[in-house]
Amino acid sequence: MSLRTSGSVLVVFLWSLTGVQVQHNMKQICALKGSSVDLPCPIIYPTWAQITEKVWYITELDGEPYDLRWDPKYEGRVEYLGTKEDDCSLRITDLRETDEATYKFRYKTNSGWIVGSNRYTITLTELKVQVSGIWSNTLTCSTTCDLTDKTTYYIWYKNGIHLNKRTSSIYSKTIYNQDAGSYYCAVESSLGLHSPAVCVGDSNCWSVTYTKMRMCVLKGSSVDISCTYNHPSSYIEQGSFWFTPEKFYTPFDLCSGPHYEGRVSYNKNTEKKHTLTITGLTERDSDEYKFRLITDKTDGRFSGFPGVILTVTDVFLEIDPTSVSEGGRMTLLCRTTCTLEHIPEYIWYKNGQPVTDPVTSYNRLIIEPVTSTDEGRYSCAVGGLDDLRSPEETLTVRYKPKKTSVSVSPSGEIVEGSSVTLTCSRDANPPVNKYTWYKKNVASPKASGQSYSITNIRSEDSGEYYCEAENEYGHLKSSVFVDVQYVPRMPSVSVSPSGEIVEGSSVTLTCSSDANPPVNKYTWYKKNVTSPKASGQSYNITNIRSEDSGEYYCEAENKYGHLNSSTVSLDVQYGPKNTSVSVSPSGEIVEGSSVTLICSSDANPPVDKYTWYKKNVTSPKASGQSYSITNIRSEDSGEYYCEAHSKIASKNSTSMLLTVAGRQTTVMNAFVGVTVFLLVLICFSGFMCFRWKKASKSTADTITRHTEDYGQGDSSPVYDNISSMEMTSTAAQTANTDNQEDLYYTSIHFSSSKNQEVPLYCTIQQSHPQKQVEEVQYAAVKFNCPSAAPR
Ligand SMILES: *[C@@H]1O[C@H](CO)[C@@H](O)[C@H](O)[C@H]1NC(C)=O
Ligand SMILES: *[C@@H]1O[C@H](CO)[C@@H](O)[C@H](O)[C@H]1NC(C)=O
Ligand SMILES: *[C@@H]1O[C@H](CO)[C@@H](O)[C@H](O)[C@H]1NC(C)=O
Ligand SMILES: *[C@@H]1O[C@H](CO)[C@@H](O)[C@H](O)[C@H]1NC(C)=O
Ligand SMILES: *[C@@H]1O[C@H](CO)[C@@H](O)[C@H](O)[C@H]1NC(C)=O
Ligand SMILES: *[C@@H]1O[C@H](CO)[C@@H](O)[C@H](O)[C@H]1NC(C)=O
Numbered sequence: 042m043s044l045r046t047s048g049s050v051l052v053v054f055l056w057s058l059t060g061v062q063v064q065h066n067m068k069q070i071c072a073l074k075g076s077s078v079d080l081p082c083p084i085i086y087p088t089w090a091q092i093t094e095k096v097w098y099i100t101e102l103d104g105e106p107y108d109l110r111w112d113p114k115y116e117g118r119v120e121y122l123g124t125k126e127d128d129c130s131l132r133i134t135d136l137r138e139t140d141e142a143t144y145k146f147r148y149k150t151n152s153g154w155i156v157g158s159n160r161y162t163i164t165l166t167e168l169k170v171q172v173s174g175i176w177s178n179t180l181t182c183s184t185t186c187d188l189t190d191k192t193t194y195y196i197w198y199k200n201g202i203h204l205n206k207r208t209s210s211i212y213s214k215t216i217y218n219q220d221a222g223s224y225y226c227a228v229e230s231s232l233g234l235h236s237p238a239v240c241v242g243d244s245n246c247w248s249v250t251y252t253k254m255r256m257c258v259l260k261g262s263s264v265d266i267s268c269t270y271n272h273p274s275s276y277i278e279q280g281s282f283w284f285t286p287e288k289f290y291t292p293f294d295l296c297s298g299p300h301y302e303g304r305v306s307y308n309k310n311t312e313k314k315h316t317l318t319i320t321g322l323t324e325r326d327s328d329e330y331k332f333r334l335i336t337d338k339t340d341g342r343f344s345g346f347p348g349v350i351l352t353v354t355d356v357f358l359e360i361d362p363t364s365v366s367e368g369g370r371m372t373l374l375c376r377t378t379c380t381l382e383h384i385p386e387y388i389w390y391k392n393g394q395p396v397t398d399p400v401t402s403y404n405r406l407i408i409e410p411v412t413s414t415d416e417g418r419y420s421c422a423v424g425g426l427d428d429l430r431s432p433e434e435t436l437t438v439r440y441k442p443k444k445t446s447v448s449v450s451p452s453g454e455i456v457e458g459s460s461v462t463l464t465c466s467r468d469a470n471p472p473v474n475k476y477t478w479y480k481k482n483v484a485s486p487k488a489s490g491q492s493y494s495i496t497n498i499r500s501e502d503s504g505e506y507y508c509e510a511e512n513e514y515g516h517l518k519s520s521v522f523v524d525v526q527y528v529p530r531m532p533s534v535s536v537s538p539s540g541e542i543v544e545g546s547s548v549t550l551t552c553s554s555d556a557n558p559p560v561n562k563y564t565w566y567k568k569n570v571t572s573p574k575a576s577g578q579s580y581n582i583t584n585i586r587s588e589d590s591g592e593y594y595c596e597a598e599n600k601y602g603h604l605n606s607s608t609v610s611l612d613v614q615y616g617p618k619n620t621s622v623s624v625s626p627s628g629e630i631v632e633g634s635s636v637t638l639i640c641s642s643d644a645n646p647p648v649d650k651y652t653w654y655k656k657n658v659t660s661p662k663a664s665g666q667s668y669s670i671t672n673i674r675s676e677d678s679g680e681y682y683c684e685a686h687s688k689i690a691s692k693n694s695t696s697m698l699l700t701v702a703g704r705q706t707t708v709m710n711a712f713v714g715v716t717v718f719l720l721v722l723i724c725f726s727g728f729m730c731f732r733w734k735k736a737s738k739s740t741a742d743t744i745t746r747h748t749e750d751y752g753q754g755d756s757s758p759v760y761d762n763i764s765s766m767e768m769t770s771t772a773a774q775t776a777n778t779d780n781q782e783d784l785y786y787t788s789i790h791f792s793s794s795k796n797q798e799v800p801l802y803c804t805i806q807q808s809h810p811q812k813q814v815e816e817v818q819y820a821a822v823k824f825n826c827p828s829a830a831p832r
Contacts, residue, residue: 066159067143071186072136073255073344074165076405078189079122082129083146083157090150097121097131099142102403106147111372115405116350117257117379133163134492135255135380141165168236170226171346177215178241184210194229200247223248223271230709233347245274249332249345251455257352257379261429261457263320264350268332269313276336283307283317284344285328285471291343292333292777326465352379358421358431366514367440370409375421375431386424392417400424413438413470441515442469447508449521451676456601460496465508467491467518473510481505481520500525500557529556530601534595534609543689544587544615550580552595552606560597568592570610571829587613587645616690617642622697635671640683640694648685656680675701 072078080097090225097119098106115133122130129148133140141164146157166184173179182195187392192208192748200222206212207229214220221242227235234254241247249270258264272278282294283305295301301319308316315332331348335341354377365371375387389396396406409413418433445467455461467473478488481504487493495502503525507518532554542548552563574580580587592608620642630636640651653663656679662668672676680696734787 045306046671063087066465068159068161069186070161070189072163072165072189073184073185073228073231073234074136074138074167076136076228077132077134078163080131080133080144080146080161080195081159082123083159084129084148086127086129088150090152090155092126092129092148092150094149095129095146096148097144097146099144103407106145109133109144111374111405113377113384114380116377116381116404116480117354120397129157136163136165137380138165154812163570163756168226168228168234170224170236170239174213174237178215180212180214180224180226180239180241182210182212182228182236183430184497188228190228190230191641192230196227196229196232198227198235199223201343217285220245235347240271243714245271247272247343248341249336250333251345251349253349255350255352255355255379257377257381257708258322259381259423259429260324260353261357262322263318264322264351265308265316265318266330267314268345268349268350269311270315270332270334270343270345272334272336272341272343276338276341278334279337281307281309281315281333281505283315283330284334286331286344286348292331299379301548324353324355325366327351327353335694354378354381356421356429356431358419358434360419360434360436363434364437364439365411367413367438368410369464370407371411371415371436373406373419373421373436375404376424377423382421385545388422388424390422390430393420394593411438413440413443413468416470437470439470439512439514440469442473442510442512442517444468445508445510445517445519447506447519447521449523449760455498455523455525457500457525458497460494461498461523462492462494463506463508463521463523464492465510467517468814469510469512469517469778471512471514473512475509475511479507479511481507498523498525500527500555502562502576524557526557526601529554529560529597529599531555532560532595532597532604532606534593534606536578536609536611541609544584544613545584547581547583548585548611550582550593550595550609552580552597554580554597554602554604556597556599558599560599562596562598562603563583563692564598566594566595566605568594582611585611585613587615589613590645612645614645614689617644617648617685617687617692619681620685620692620694622681622694624697624699629672632675632701633672635669636673638668638670638681638683638697638699640666640668640685642685642692642694644685644687644689646687646689648687650686652684652686654682654684654693655667673699673701675703677701 042764058769062551070078070080095107098107099109099112100107109115109131110121114120118134120134122132124129129146131144131146144163145163146159147423148157149155151234154316159588164186166186166188169183171181171183173181180197182197195207195210195212197204197208197212199220210226212226213300222240223238223246224241225235225238227233237250238246238248240248249268251268255264256264256266266283268662270281282292282296284292288290295305295317296307304320306318306320310316313643317330317332319501329348329350330638331346333342333344357376359374359376360375361372375389384402384404387401387406388408389399389401404421406421416436416438418435420433422430444715445465448464449455450462450464451459463478465476465478473491476489476491477486478490478493478576480487487506493506493508495501503523505520508516509516511517532552535551535553536553537541550565552560552565554560560578563576564573565577565580567574570591574593580593580595590611590613592610594606594608596603596605620640623639623641624630625637625639637654640653642648642651648666651664651666653660653665653668655662655796658679658815668681668683678699680698681695682694684693686689764817
């Protein structure tokens with residue numbers, strides 16, 4: 042069901058597209074030459090389709106119907122009746138033999154061209170008076186075909202006078218002598234078109250027959266209007282002239298009219314034939330021209346009526362459409378107001394110059410597709426009369442903006458801070474009515490108007506700018522690149538590798554700067570150094586030294602200027618160096634004095650730990666930058682050195698030799714040696730004596746025995762004890778230099794257990810000048826105690 046429906050729709054559709062109509066109803070139309078005919082519209086209104094174009098045509102030109110309205114053979118004679126919506130009838134006026142043809146119609150709808158089903162074939166005929174009958178004459182107004190217009194009546198004229206009778210085509214009348222005269226007939230609907238006059242009852246009668254009823258001639262040319270005439274033989278021709286009845290109530294010879302002066306001539310070469318020639322025709326000469334015959338009798342004047350209608354036409358150019366969009370189609374029609382006798386050739390001009398192929402046999406020139414170059418003033422002329430050109434008509438081509446370009450002012454380089462104007466130039470018709478400025482990658486428009494000014498331009502304004510020119514036919518973009526140039530800005534220095542820089546490594550400084558045009562010269566400076574260190578974007582410092590520490594900056598330069606970067610400081614780290622030991626006070630070191638050793642070292646970062654060593658002593662002696670030795674003894678003599686330690690490296694200093702000098706060393710030693718020997722001797726003898734006494738006693742004291750155990754040992758252990766005691770007391774003294782209590786305690790300890798060492802100790806104490814009195818005093822106590830008790 043649905044399939045069938047769609048199938049039938051499809052058939053109709055195809056049928057419409059191809060424009061093929063199966064049946065054509067051919068209609069015959071018989072009409073009088075010179076009359077008008079209306080060809081009925083072959084389609085019934087209202088139509089189901091929307092008609093956009095309709096064309097009456099006979100032939101096709103270049104594969105498409107040649108609209109009769111544009112056909113020079115129908116110039117001024119065809120008219121489409123009705124409007125698009127209600128009718129499509131065609132009226133043809135002033136029918137002539139060349140109009141005998143088949144007239145077709147087609148119309149255009151949304152779905153294409155459709156051919157009208159009816160066609161009309163026009164046959165033309167002329168009225169002719171036929172005289173028949175023997176007793177009474179029967180006049181018949183005959184035609185060669187049956188006039189399609191059946192409703193019309195026939196009118197008869199005798200000697201040019203309307204007989205005021207409506208009849209059929211047959212007029213029966215007995216012609217008596219008084220009825221003799223010239224007869225002609227006409228149809229009521231076209232009174233101007235009558236048959237040639239026929240003389241009835243007399244061989245000579247009044248008649249004027251114009252060669253042509255209508256004439257169409259070009260302005261500036263000349264025309265011959267001629268007629269043949271006759272008059273009854275009883276009249277004697279005395280003169281003749283041509284006149285235009287509209288201008289004068291009484292016929293008035295053209296020759297005497299001021300308007301025709303010098304342009305009119307009569308020619309009467311042949312018997313009963315007269316020719317009027319008018320030269321230099323103007324449009325004012327368009328009129329009805331009649332011939333008047335004058336005879337010797339006052340009633341013997343006769344004018345040929347109706348006269349010859351002369352139409353003087355200009356040539357004019359019609360452009361359809363006058364304004365066309367680019368790519369469209371344009372038809373130029375070289376037109377006249379009436380149909381010329383002979384269809385001339387047409388010559389085309391553009392801007393006063395003949396166009397490429399100037400001569401066409403048709404009156405139209407089609408330009409398709411139209412381009413903007415087709416714009417111009419056009420005119421046409423008809424062949425043979427080159428001087429008669431049509432007025433110029435201007436063809437405008439509407440096109441979307443083209444050839445837009447953006448110009449930048451001032452031209453040349455754009456430097457930051459300057460002002461720049463971008464101007465969009467265009468070529469468009471109709472003119473551009475809107476300009477919009479865009480910047481690439483920026484969605485919103487920047488400005489509107491033909492020019493766009495940017496004052497105090499910044500580098501951020503660099504980029505591609507578009508101008509969009511728009512008219513009602515479209516828009517076009519064109520772009521320009523704005524390159525804002527500027528001096529180097531914000532140069533910065535980067536250091537590679539980053540992090541700590543250790544002496545001996547390599548460092549690269551890189552200068553980067555935004556500049557346009559790019560930086561073409563980099564110069565490297567170090568602060569407080571006047572001369573540049575290097576050039577080039579990178580500055581390599583290989584095997585960097587501590588002296589290279591400092592602040593660096595670069596100068597970036599392009600042709601607009603130069604700028605210094607902020608500084609970057611290089612802090613070259615290195616392990617301890619020049620580690621050395623100094624001694625304070627300087628000079629000779631006397632035993633018992635105090636000495637401070639100071640370790641100095643240059644390091645970056647600074648030394649975090651100092652360790653003191655003495656040569657041939659494995660364990661460190663001390664730590665800290667300075668090492669004080671109080672109450673120095675000769676044993677302290679030796680080579681000292683320090684180790685400076687930083688997180689980068691450690692370094693041992695060269696060693697410093699300490700020599701401790703004793704005071705009057707030899708005299709004292711001799712004295713002490715002798716004294717000690719004597720004291721030992723005394724003590725020993727005393728001790729032996731005491732032991733001997735005590736051994737006789739029965740009771741024995743533990744302490745004494747203990748002492749005795751000690752005493753029983755040989756001299757070597759004693760000596761060892763003494764020397765070890767010495768070491769201890771020395772160490773104690775170093776730690777607590779002025780601690781007399783401690784010293785005192787030690788003394789007591791010695792005195793109770795080891796009487797022999799005390800004197801030795803005391804002796805050494807005597808070498809201290811400041812404490813000599815006390816020590817001596819103290820020493821005296823010691824002496825008294827052990828030696829006095831046994832004694
Ligand atoms: C540079 O010299 C100035 C004085 O001339 C001084 O104050 C400054 O510390 C010096 N800077 C360096 C890194 O040497
Ligand atoms: C500087 O050092 C970098 C990295 O080691 C190297 O690529 C570059 O070529 C060096 N430049 C110069 C001038 O020696
Ligand atoms: C950059 O520093 C160098 C050296 O100090 C100096 O000669 C130059 O004029 C400075 N350039 C600028 C732009 O300040
Ligand atoms: C390091 O020692 C050398 C040689 O003794 C000396 O020339 C230099 O000035 C010293 N450097 C420092 C920073 O003390
Ligand atoms: C340290 O020891 C070495 C051998 O081990 C020796 O030659 C040198 O004399 C000693 N130095 C001192 C001060 O004892
Ligand atoms: C410095 O001397 C000490 C003791 O002899 C030793 O342990 C250390 O390794 C030395 N340091 C250096 C850097 O030679």
